[in-house]
Amino acid sequence: MALIRFTEQPAFRNPWAEFERIRQGLDELSNSLIGQGRAHIHATVYPPLNMYETKDALILKAELPGVHPDDLEISLEGDTLTLQGKRLRKLDDKATSYHRREIAVGNFSRALALPTKVDLDNMKATLADGILTITLQKADEVKPRQIKISTD
Amino acid sequence: MSEQELQVQEKQMVQQEGEATKPEKYFIPAVDIFEDEDKVTVVAEMPGVKTSGVDVALEDDVLTIRGHQEDDAPKEGRLLLQEYETGSYLRRFTVAETIDQDKIQATMTDGMLTVELPKAAPAKPRKIEVQAG
Known part of the structure; x- marks a missing residue:
């Protein structure tokens, strides 16, 4: 007997197949939005x-x-x-005014x-x-x- | 201030006009800019850039900071985790003050670029004595 994966069953027998298809589509969409080429993981703790x-x-x-x-x-x-x-x-004591401070x-x-x-x-x-x-x-x-x- | 926890700052890509011929990525370096009586100082964060890879130019009041980073990924081996991207750095500023172009100094230490732009003589504040007459 050939083994068939649950998600590979024909649509009329597996109502979840449609959800699986939507999920894959969303994954592809979010990957393409993240950036060109390889997507990197966003680090939550410094340093990356x-x-x-x-x-x-x-x-x-x-x-x-x-x-x-x-x-x-x-x-x-x-x-x-x-x-x-x-x-x-x-910090430079002499510096009288800061125009930009972006470096944490x-x-x-x-x-x-x-x-x-x-x-x-x-x-x-x-x-x-x-x-x-x-x-x-x-x-x-x-x-x-x-x-x-x-x-x- | 120093007790603060450092947060991850996602690198921002430079939005370029037109397309580059080389497939290079440019990021916007974070900067501190401060000014005192004699000079304007620009400090930029450019990790991975060597002294030879820095290019600072002031042209028509536009200061261009460019740092070229060579790909330092190991020659062999595979990537297990990538949380940051590497690339070169580019940022431009319009300088309002009159700058003495010949005396611009730039130093690179620990991945931080410091550019000192000395103000030209007429721009320095001068106290005008009011004479009683």
């Missing part, structure tokens, strides 16, 4: 992060302009990575669950040109391993 995975490492990137390395704290506990810090701006100052703290186990002793973080790059080596047990086939 980009994460990449390579064969044996996780690379995290964050834009932290104006943050001094001394004001930034990164900690890793189990598979939870925490970024904490503050952005301060020394303040504290931030973000905790992130990592998707894989990482080697706790082997993490590297650099902050250059306002971009933070954290490189985490994957733990040995989750690294891909090649299995040699022996012939007897």
